[in-house]
Every structure is written in C-alpha cells, then in structure tokens.
Amino acid sequence: MMAFLNSISWVAVAFHTLAAVVVISALLVVLVRNIVHAVLWLAVCFIALAGVFLTLDADFIALVQILVYAGAVCIMVVFGIMLIRRGNMGESNQFNRQVFAGGGVAVLVTLLSGVLSFRIRYAGSPPDVPENTVDQIATLLLSKYVIPFEVAALLLLVALVGAIFLAKEVKADADS
Amino acid sequence: MLTLSVSLHHYLILAAVLFGIGLFGVLTKRNAVAVLICVELMLNAININLLAFNKYITPGDFIGQIFAIFVITVAAAEVGVGLAIIIAIYRNKLSVNLDEFDWLKW
Amino acid sequence: MVEFAMHNAWLVPLLPALSFVIIVFLTKPWKRLSALVCVAGMVLSCVIATLAAYGVFTNHEFTEKPLVYAVRWFSMAGLNIDVGVQLDPVSAMMMFMVTLVGSLIFIYATGYMEGDPGYSVFFSYLSLFAASMLLLVISSNLLQMFVAWELVGLCSYLLIGFYSHKISAREAAKKAFITCRVADFGLLLGLLSLQIVFGTLNLTELAEKISNFGQYTSMGILTLITVLVFLGPIGKSGQFPLHVWLPDAMEGPTPVSALIHAATMVVAGVYLVGRTMFLFTEVPSAMELVAVTGGFTALFAASIAITQREIKRILAYSTVSQIGYMMLALGLGSLTASMFHLWTHAFFKALMFLCAGSVLHALHHKADVWEMGGLIKKMPITGWTFVVGGLAIAGIPPFAGFWSKDEILLAAFDTGHYVLFTMAALTAFMTAFYMWRMIFLALFGDEKPENHPHESPWNMTLPLIGLAVLSAVGGLVGTPWAPFWQEWIFFGHPHHAEPNYLIMIGSVVLAAAGIYLAYTLYCADKTKARAHALKERYKFFWTLSYNKYYIDEIYLWFNHTFIDGAARLFYLFDIYVVDGIIVNGIAAITRLSGEGLRVTQTGRLQNYALVFFLGVLAVAVVLAFTGPSVAAGLTGGVK
Numbered sequence: 001m002m003a004f005l006n007s008i009s010w011v012a013v014a015f016h017t018l019a020a021v022v023v024i025s026a027l028l029v030v031l032v033r034n035i036v037h038a039v040l041w042l043a044v045c046f047i048a049l050a051g052v053f054l055t056l057d058a059d060f061i062a063l064v065q066i067l068v069y070a071g072a073v074c075i076m077v078v079f080g081i082m083l084i085r086r087g088n089m090g091e092s093n094q095f096n097r098q099v100f101a102g103g104g105v106a107v108l109v110t111l112l113s114g115v116l117s118f119r120i121r122y123a124g125s126p127p128d129v130p131e132n133t134v135d136q137i138a139t140l141l142l143s144k145y146v147i148p149f150e151v152a153a154l155l156l157l158v159a160l161v162g163a164i165f166l167a168k169e170v171k172a173d174a175d176s
Numbered sequence: 177m178l179t180l181s182v183s184l185h186h187y188l189i190l191a192a193v194l195f196g197i198g199l200f201g202v203l204t205k206r207n208a209v210a211v212l213i214c215v216e217l218m219l220n221a222i223n224i225n226l227l228a229f230n231k232y233i234t235p236g237d238f239i240g241q242i243f244a245i246f247v248i249t250v251a252a253a254e255v256g257v258g259l260a261i262i263i264a265i266y267r268n269k270l271s272v273n274l275d276e277f278d279w280l281k282w
Numbered sequence: 283m284v285e286f287a288m289h290n291a292w293l294v295p296l297l298p299a300l301s302f303v304i305i306v307f308l309t310k311p312w313k314r315l316s317a318l319v320c321v322a323g324m325v326l327s328c329v330i331a332t333l334a335a336y337g338v339f340t341n342h343e344f345t346e347k348p349l350v351y352a353v354r355w356f357s358m359a360g361l362n363i364d365v366g367v368q369l370d371p372v373s374a375m376m377m378f379m380v381t382l383v384g385s386l387i388f389i390y391a392t393g394y395m396e397g398d399p400g401y402s403v404f405f406s407y408l409s410l411f412a413a414s415m416l417l418l419v420i421s422s423n424l425l426q427m428f429v430a431w432e433l434v435g436l437c438s439y440l441l442i443g444f445y446s447h448k449i450s451a452r453e454a455a456k457k458a459f460i461t462c463r464v465a466d467f468g469l470l471l472g473l474l475s476l477q478i479v480f481g482t483l484n485l486t487e488l489a490e491k492i493s494n495f496g497q498y499t500s501m502g503i504l505t506l507i508t509v510l511v512f513l514g515p516i517g518k519s520g521q522f523p524l525h526v527w528l529p530d531a532m533e534g535p536t537p538v539s540a541l542i543h544a545a546t547m548v549v550a551g552v553y554l555v556g557r558t559m560f561l562f563t564e565v566p567s568a569m570e571l572v573a574v575t576g577g578f579t580a581l582f583a584a585s586i587a588i589t590q591r592e593i594k595r596i597l598a599y600s601t602v603s604q605i606g607y608m609m610l611a612l613g614l615g616s617l618t619a620s621m622f623h624l625w626t627h628a629f630f631k632a633l634m635f636l637c638a639g640s641v642l643h644a645l646h647h648k649a650d651v652w653e654m655g656g657l658i659k660k661m662p663i664t665g666w667t668f669v670v671g672g673l674a675i676a677g678i679p680p681f682a683g684f685w686s687k688d689e690i691l692l693a694a695f696d697t698g699h700y701v702l703f704t705m706a707a708l709t710a711f712m713t714a715f716y717m718w719r720m721i722f723l724a725l726f727g728d729e730k731p732e733n734h735p736h737e738s739p740w741n742m743t744l745p746l747i748g749l750a751v752l753s754a755v756g757g758l759v760g761t762p763w764a765p766f767w768q769e770w771i772f773f774g775h776p777h778h779a780e781p782n783y784l785i786m787i788g789s790v791v792l793a794a795a796g797i798y799l800a801y802t803l804y805c806a807d808k809t810k811a812r813a814h815a816l817k818e819r820y821k822f823f824w825t826l827s828y829n830k831y832y833i834d835e836i837y838l839w840f841n842h843t844f845i846d847g848a849a850r851l852f853y854l855f856d857i858y859v860v861d862g863i864i865v866n867g868i869a870a871i872t873r874l875s876g877e878g879l880r881v882t883q884t885g886r887l888q889n890y891a892l893v894f895f896l897g898v899l900a901v902a903v904v905l906a907f908t909g910p911s912v913a914a915g916l917t918g919g920v921k
Contacts, residue, residue: 012182019190026194026217030201035209042213049220056187056227061244065223068248073216073255080259081209084266094206096275098892102203105895110196112899116906117188122233137238137245145242152249159253166260203892211888278885 015055021048035092039077046070060134187228195221208262208272212255219251287333288349291367291420294334294377297327299413305406316402317392320409324388327416328381331374338374339770345371350422350486360481368422368485371770372621376419376553379625382752383545383632384412386745390636391537393742394643404444404535411437415546419553424473424483427554431469431518434547435462441542442534454530461527465517472510476561479503489560501565508561508568512575515551520602521609522579526834528602532594536639539594544601544635545628552608552624556617559773563615573613577702580606582831584712588719589828592649593638596720600675601631603709610706611690614697617773619689622760625767626682629756630674633749634717637668640742641724644735651720656729660736663743665725667750672721674753676714677793684790685757691785710789714796722805 025045029038046069053062081092141149194217201214223244230240266272287293301323309315338344352366388408395404414433421427436459443455477483479499480491491497495504515521520528531543542548555562555572562568580603587599604627611620642649644661658665674681677688687710694703737743760767762781769776803813817824829835884890 009181015182015186019186022190023193023197026197029213029217030197030205030210035207038210038213042216045217046220049224052187052190052224053227055182056224056231058227058230058241058244061223061227061241061248064245064248068252069216069220073252076255076259077209077213080262083263084209084272092207093210095204096206096888098889099204102888102892103200105203105892105899106196106200108899109199109895110192112902112906113192113195114189116902117185117192120184120188122184133238133241137241140238140242141245148246152246156249156253159256163256163260166257167263199895203888203895274887277887 011055015052018048018051018055021045022052033091033093034089035081036078036089038093039074039081042077043070043074046074058133060137184228184232187224191221191224191228194218194224206273206275208265208274209259211274212258212262215258216251216255219247223247284333284337287330288337288369289351291330291334291369291377294327294331294381294420295413295416297323297330297413298409298416302406302409302413305402305409310402310406313401316405320405321385321388321392323409324381324385324412327412328378328385331377331381331416334369335374335378338369338371344369344374345770345772345776348373348486350484352422352484355426361477362482363425364423364484365426366422367420369420372553372556372617373419375621375625375771377416379628380412380415380419380546383628383749384415384541386748387537387541387545387632387636388412390540390639390742390745391535393739394537394639395535396739398535400444404441407437407440407444408537408541411441411542411547415550418550422485424476424485424488424558427557428470428473431514431550431554432466434542434550435459435466435518438462438531438542438547441538442531444534444538448533450530451533454527454533458527458531461524462517465513465515465524467513468510468517469514472507472513475503475507475510479507485557488558492560492564495564504561505565505567508565509571511558511561512555512568512572515555515609516575517551518554519548519551519605519609520579521551521575521606522582523833525579525583525602526830526837529595529598529830532592532598536594536635536642539598540632540635540639543598544631548601548605549608549624549628552605552612552620555609555612556621556773559612559617562612563773569613569615571613573610573699573702576606576609576611576613577705578606579603580610580709581705581712582606584709584716586827586830587716588712589824590716591652593641593651593654593720593724594635594649596651596716597631597634597638600634600713600717603713604631604675607687607690607706607709610702611693614690614693614699614702615773616690616693616777618760618768618771618777619686619693621771622689622757622767623686626674626686626753626756629749630671630681630683630753633667633746633753634671634675636742636746636749637664637671640664640738640746641668641735643738643742645733648733651723653730654724654733655727656725657733657735658725659729661738663737663746667746668721668725670750670753672717674757675717676797677710677789678797679790680754680758682753682755682757684793685760688762688786688789689760691789692782695782695785707789707792711792711796714793715800718797718800719804722800726805728808 022045025041025048028041029045032038032041046065050062050065050070053059053065198214198217198219198221201217202211205211205214226240226244226247228240230238230244234240262272265277269276298320301319304319305316309319338349348368348370350366350368352364355363355365357363388405391404391408395401398404411434414430414437418427418430418434421430439455439459442458443451445451446455473483476488480488480495482488482491492504517524528543528548532539534543562572583599583602583606587596587603590596590599604623608620608623608627611617611623640661641654641657641664644657644664645654648654658669670681674683677684679685691703691706691710694700694706758764803816804810807813826832
C-alpha cells in the first residue's frame with residue numbers, strides 16, 4: 001500500500017484532476033444556456049487553471065491568474081451582462097446556425113494541435129526550477145524586459161481611456 | 177498497472193483541447209459576451225503552452241512566464257475594451273446578438 | 283569690313299531673328315515701329331550678306347575650299363552635331379539673293395498690308411521666316427539645315443493661314459504643312475541614314491566620305507538614302523506629285539507668295555539638292571530621277587497654267603514649272619545652270635507676284651484675269667514692270683530668264699538627254715504663251731467699266747522698279763561671252779559651254795512664237811472668239827488642264843477609299859473588339875464574378891472567423907505534413 005502510495009506522483013494526480021475540471025468547466029461555459037452561469041463556470045475554469053499553473057512551477061502566474069481572471073475579468077463580464085440585461089436570462093447563451101461547421105473546425109484544429117504536439121522532443125525529465133521565481137521575474141521585468149513592461153502599462157492606460165470613451169453615455173443633444 | 181505520470185505532452189493536449197473548446201465557442205455562440213468569454217479561454221490555452229514550454233524546455237530564463245504575464249495584461253485590456261464596445265453597440269441596437277450584426281455585408 | 287562680314291555671317295540670320303523677338307515682345311502694339319524693325323533687320327542683314335558675298339566672290343580659293351566655322355551643338359558617343367556657317371559661292375549667292383529680294387519684298391509689304399489688323403504679327407512672321415531661311419542657307423550641317431527647313435515650313439504654314447478668318451486659307455495652310463510633312467519624313471529618314479552610315483552630317487566631311495562611299499556602304503543603300511533625301515525637295519519645292527500644296531498656298535498675302543512661295547522657300551529644295559550634289563552625283567539613277575521629275579513637273583505644271591483664270595494661281599503653276607526646270611538642270615549635273623535659273627527666277631518671279639499683288643490691291647482682290655483688262659493705262663508702273671517680268675520669264679534676250687533658261691537647255695542638249703531637252707523646249711514655249719496670255723488679258727485690251735484701278739503707293743512701286751531692274755540685268759552675270767557665273771558656281775569643275783547659237787535662236791523663236799500666239803488669241807482678237815473656239819474644240823484637254831488633271835481629286839478619292847476605309851475598319855474594330863470584347867468583356871467578367879462572390883460576403887463576423895480558421899488549418903497541414911522544401915517554397919523561402 002505504501003509502495004503504491006509512494007509510486008504515485010502527486011503532481012500527476014493533481015494535474016489530471018485539474019485538467020478534468022478545466023475541460024469540463026470549459027465545456028460547460030460553452031454549453032450552458034444561461035450566460036450568467038457560463039461566467040460562473042468560467043471562474044471555476046480559471047481557478048482550476050491556476051492550479052495547473054502551480055504544477056508548472058509558475059506560482060506567480062497562478063496568483064496573477066486568480067487575481068486578474070477569476071477576480072477582475074469575471075466580475076467585469078458579469079457587470080457587462082448586467083448592463084445589457086434582457087428579460088429572460090434562460091435563453092441568453094444560444095448557438096448560431098453554423099454550430100456543426102464551427103464544431104468541425106474546432107475539432108480539426110484540436111486534433112491537429114494534438115498530433116503536432118507529439119512531434120516535440122525534449123530532454124526527458126524536467127530540470128529543476130529555481131525556488132524563488134517571483135524575485136527573478138521581477139528582476140527580469142525591470143531590467144531586460146523593461147520596455148515591453150512599460151509598453152504594456154501604456155496599453156492598459158489606453159485601454160482604460162478607450163473603454164471609458166466607448167462605454168460613456170451618449171448625450172441626447174450630442175449630435176445637435 | 178495504471179501509472180500516473182505527467183509530461184510536456186499532457187500539458188500540450190490540455191491546451192489543445194481548451195483552445196478547441198474556446199474556438200468552438202467563438203465560432204458558434206450568438207451572444208457577443210459569450211464570444212468574448214470564449215476568447216479568454218483560448219488565451220488561457222496559450223498561457224498553458226507558454227508555461228509548459230517554460231518549465232520543460234527553458235526552465236532557467238523565464239521567457240514563457242514573462243510572456244504569459246504580458247498575455248494576461250493584454251487579455252485584461254481586451255476584455256475591458258471589448259465589453260465597452262459591446263455596451264456601445266447595445267446602446268444603439270438594443271441587441272448583442274451577433275447574427276443581427278451584418279453591416280459588413282454588401 | 284569684308285573680313286568682319288565673312289567671319290560673322292551668323293549675324294545674317296540673327297538680325298531678322300532679333301527683329302522677330304523685338305516685334306513679338308516689345309513693339310507689337312505700334313505697327314509702324316514693328317514694320318520699321320522688321321525692314322531694318324532685313325536691310326542690315328542684307329548689307330552684311332552683300333559684304334560677305336563680295337568677299338567670297340573676290341577670292342578664288344573659296345570655290346575649292348569653303349569657309350567653315352562651327353561650334354559644337356551637342357555630342358554623345360558616336361554623335362557629334364555642329365552648328366555653323368559654311369560660306370562658299372553657292373551659299374554666298376543664295377544669302378545675297380534672299381536678303382536682297384527679302385528687303386525689297388519687306389518694303390513692299392509695308393504698303394501692301396496697310397490697314398490689316400494683324401500688321402505687326404505679319405511682320406514678326408516675316409522676320410522669323412527670313413531668319414529661318416537664312417539659317418538654312420548658311421548651314422554647314424545637314425541637321426542644322428533640317429531644323430531650319432522645318433522652321434521655314436512652320437513660317438509658311440503661319441503665313442499661308444494668315445487670313446485665318448477665311449476657311450480656304452486655313453485649309454490651304456494645313457494642306458501645305460501636311461504635304462510637306464509627308465516629304466520631310468523621307469528627308470529625315472535620309473538624314474538619319476546618312477548619320478548612321480557615315481557618322482557625320484557636316485557637309486564638308488560628308489563630301490569627303492561619300493566620294494569613296496565603298497568603304498561605308500553599298501550602292502543599293504546609297505541609292506535608297508539618296509531617294510529618301512530627294513523626297514524632301516519634292517515636297518518643299520512642289521515637284522510632282524507633291525506639288526498640290528503650292529497653288530493653294532496662294533491664299534496667303536501676296537508678299538508671302540512672292541517671298542516664300544516663289545523666290546526663297548520653295549527653292550530650298552533645289553538648294554538642298556545642290557548642297558548635297560556630292561551625294562547625288564555618286565548615284566546615277568538618282569540623278570535620272572531628279573532630272574525626270576524636274577522635266578516632267580516643268581511640262582506638267584505649264585500645261586495646267588495655260589487654262590487657269592486666277593492671276594496668282596497662274597503664277598503658282600509657273601513657279602512649279604520653273605522649279606522643275608531647276609531640278610532638271612540639277613539632274614543633268616549642272617549646278618551652274620540650276621543655281622543660275624534659281625537666281626534669275628527669284629527676281630522675275632518675285633517681281634511678277636508683287637505686280638499681281640499690286641493689281642489685286644487696286645482691284646480689291648478680284649483675282650480672275652478675265653475680269654481685268656487695260657490696267658496698264660491706270661497703273662503704268664505696275665503694268666510696265668509686269669511686262670519686264672513677262673519678258674524675263676518668257677526668255678527674251680537680254681532679260682534675265684533668257685540666259686539661265688538657255689543654260690539649262692544647253693545642259694540638256696550637251697548631255698544628250700534629247701527627250702528632256704524637247705520637254706524643256708516645249709515648256710519654254712508654253713511658259714511664254716501662258717504668261718503673256720495673263721499679261722494681255724490683265725493689262726491690255728479694253729478696260730472694264732466696273733473696275734476703278736489706281737496706282738499703288740511709292741513703297742510698293744519702288745520695290746517693283748528695283749526688281750524689274752534686277753530682272754532685266756540679273757542674267758548678264760552669266761552670258762556665254764562673259765561667263766562670270768560659270769567660273770564661280772559649279773560642281774566639280776567649271777564648265778565652259780560653247781555658246782550654241784542654234785539653241786539660243788531656237789529658244790528665242792519659241793518664246794516669241796508663244797507671245798505672238800497669246801497676242802493673236804487674247805489681245806488682237808477683241809472678242810476672244812478664237813480662244814473660245816479653241817477651247818470648245820479641245821474641250822477634253824481644256825477640262826483636264828483646268829481641273830489640274832484631277833490630282834487633288836485623285837488624292838481625295840484615295841483618301842476616301844483607302845484611308846477612310848481603313849479608318850472605318852479600325853472604327854469597327856474599336857467598337858466591336860476593343861470596346862465590345864475587351865473593355866465591356868472585362869467589365870462583364872468583373873461584374874459577374876462580383877455577383878457570384880458577393881454571396882460569400884455574409885457580413886457575419888463568425889462566418890469570416892470560420893473561413894479564417896479553415897485557412898489556418900490548411901496552411902498548418904501543408905507546413906506540417908510536407909517536406910521542408912515544399913514548406914519553404916510556400917512560405918517564400920523564409921527560414
């Protein structure tokens with residue numbers, strides 16, 4: 001029993017469990033008929049993904065994932081849905097007429113990506129990842145990648161201004 | 177005997193499946209907000225790839241992780257602007273049904 | 283003084299050119315001043331030309347080696363074009379003649395053009411013409427000559443169409459320009475071939491190279507070049523079959539007809555052939571062509587002139603005929619006779635045109651000789667100078683025409699061209715006849731009561747007197763007993779023909795017979811009954827001649843049938859093939875494919891995304907499952 005337990009790679013267990021959660025919740029995001037439910041499943045999916053990121057030794061990204069996606073993005077989408085609310089939420093997440101064609105293309109893309117991913121060759125066992133990833137990312141971001149970092153900051157600012165401008169209430173007499 | 181192991185390929189398959197689901201949603205959902213959500217799924221699939229490559233191929237230099245951070249940043253911005261556009265369109269058309277938006281047509 | 287003139291002969295064309303510029307830019311509003319500038323430029327130019335000619339004709343070395351000075355105009359690999367002055371007896375004579383006749387005609391024009399709204403413009407054109415003509419005369423280079431050749435063509439066009447309010451004048455100007463263009467195209471081809479074959483267009487260098495042309499080209503090519511070059515003179519000098527423009531050119535003001543279409547421009551063709559004599563003498567067949575063209579044109583034009591009624595038209599056909607004479611002489615190899623006739627012809631033909639102009643001036647442009655009569659009583663100066671011109675052209679000694687015509691007849695006889703000799707003699711007879719027919723009808727006989735002629739002002743009669751004197755004595759420079767001309771102007775070696783009294787007397791008899799015949803038919807016979815009877819009897823020939831052998835009609839018919847036919851064919855081609863199949867076809871294909879393809883434009887974003895991902899799939903499959911070389915080929919070799 002102990003031998004069996006010792007032979008289990010707990011990382012593998014975690015991965016497979018999380019992967020199952022990710023796939024199922026993602027499918028539910030697409031398939032449920034209520035858009036609010038879909039957003040809730042999206043949050044589940046993002047949290048499970050954060051777990052997957054942890055198995056990849058990316059603890060900082062996992063944290064950011066929960067903060068930005070599960071927190072900010074999902075809340076923002078819910079706010080968006082609120083603003084464009086309609087009478088019956090039950091039928092708010094329907095398919096359009098190209099569901100089979102779209103499904104076919106999606107399956108084909110998935111299969112192709114899967115097949116192609118097996119072509120990748122790499123050194124068998126993963127090398128050890130340094131302990132303190134946050135420090136190193138921070139150092140890199142503020143030294144080697146400082147310009148993309150600043151550009152990203154600028155992008156966020158522009159997106160902020162743009163979103164405000166677009167979503168702003170249009171005054172009735174604006175045209176006249 | 178069932179052996180549970182994990183390798184780069186597992187992550188890539190997971191990413192492929194998630195990308196496929198996201199793509200399916202993008203191509204087939206009627207609601208503009210749903211399409212936006214599915215785009216997020218696709219971006220996350222990419223993030224899985226980036227982090228997996230980072231771990232298995234270039235563990236020391238964090239390129240994948242930094243790239244993932246930028247992807248998350250851009251995705252956040254995209255959601256903000258995207259929602260703003262959807263709201264603006266809704267204000268004009270009282271609808272977020274993409275089937276009704278065919279102004280690009282001749 | 284003489285030295286200066288000889289070494290600065292470029293001033294001769296430059297002064298009229300300056301007059302042109304001054305008139306156009308400064309003095310145009312003041313017509314008297316414009317005329318003064320024009321005449322002054324010409325007279326000054328005449329003074330310089332006279333001095334230069336004096337220098338040339340007192341120093342025998344210029345007959346062997348012309349005085350040439352030139353500057354490089356432009357040069358590139360294998361092509362060096364000079365522009366310069368070549369002074370030898372021929373060009374000096376020509377320069378002197380053009381400036382002298384030009385000056386007299388310019389003075390005449392100040393009176394003739396009185397009251398015309400375009401007075402200043404007319405004189406600016408005249409100056410431009412004089413400059414171009416003199417540039418042509420002094421050219422040391424065939425390209426330079428060609429430029430001047432085209433310039434005189436332009437001036438001719440402008441001046442023929444000077445009364446542009448008249449449709450006939452506009453049409454005549456176009457006809458002249460287009461006909462000459464046809465010919466000039468041949469000339470241009472000829473000059474280009476000369477440049478290509480011999481590598482130079484300088485007259486002196488060409489003369490040397492062509493004297494042993496075997497090194498450069500074959501006889502056949504040289505013949506072709508010569509014929510091409512000769513096309514230019516055929517057009518410019520109104521030789522058959524391109525003579526049709528010259529009679530119509532009489533639509534221009536009379537001083538223009540006298541200057542351009544009698545004395546100077548139309549003989550430019552003769553001058554060009556004379557200048558390139560070294561080329562023509564190498565090709566016997568071309569010489570034959572020149573001689574036959576000239577001889578035939580002389581007879582042909584004379585036979586038309588016999589029946590014409592308009593005074594200037596008679597003179598125009600006479601000009602064509604006389605230039606035919608000059609060509610005939612050139613073709614016989616006698617530059618001497620040709621240039622001699624050019625020289626005398628310039629005087630008496632200019633005189634006759636100016637007299638005709640004076641008559642027209644007095645009769646308010648009534649041109650038909652049958653409606654004139656007895657003018658000599660009211661216009662004595664015009665009338666008697668006209669008579670002098672008539673005697674000169676008919677060939678009555680000692681007037682100018684006799685000597686030069688005799689020289690040509692002698693050349694034909696001596697070289698054994700008896701057919702051409704006969705044609706020339708016949709032409710001489712006809713010339714005397716039709717000229718005196720015109721003179722008897724216009725000047726003698728009964729006065730017509732509806733005409734109120736008056737003598738012209740002094741500035742018109744003075745040039746008439748001057749030209750009459752020149753017509754009377756101009757031929758004395760080359761009599762068989764004092765062959766001054768023959769010693770100076772020749773090609774190859776000076777030719778001293780023995781005076782042939784038989785021909786001399788014969789030609790006088792022919793001329794006298796012509797005049798007498800005209801007298802009996804048109805002067806002695808008051809009712810002109812016999813003339814009409816003759817006309818009725820030979821109705822067929824009369825109609826043919828009166829309608830100029832229908833050459834214009836033949837050209838028109840040719841145009842209508844072939845050129846319009848071809849145009850119609852091209853029109854149909856344009857309508858049905860170019861417009862129908864190509865233009866509309868492409869449009870239809872575009873529209874149909876657009877109609878078909880617009881179905882694919884659903885306007886739905888997700889539809890586009892679907893197709894987009896199908897494309898992504900296709901590209902990914904190709905890149906992933908084919909060899910690296912195919913993938914590299916598809917991606918344009920991107921590594």
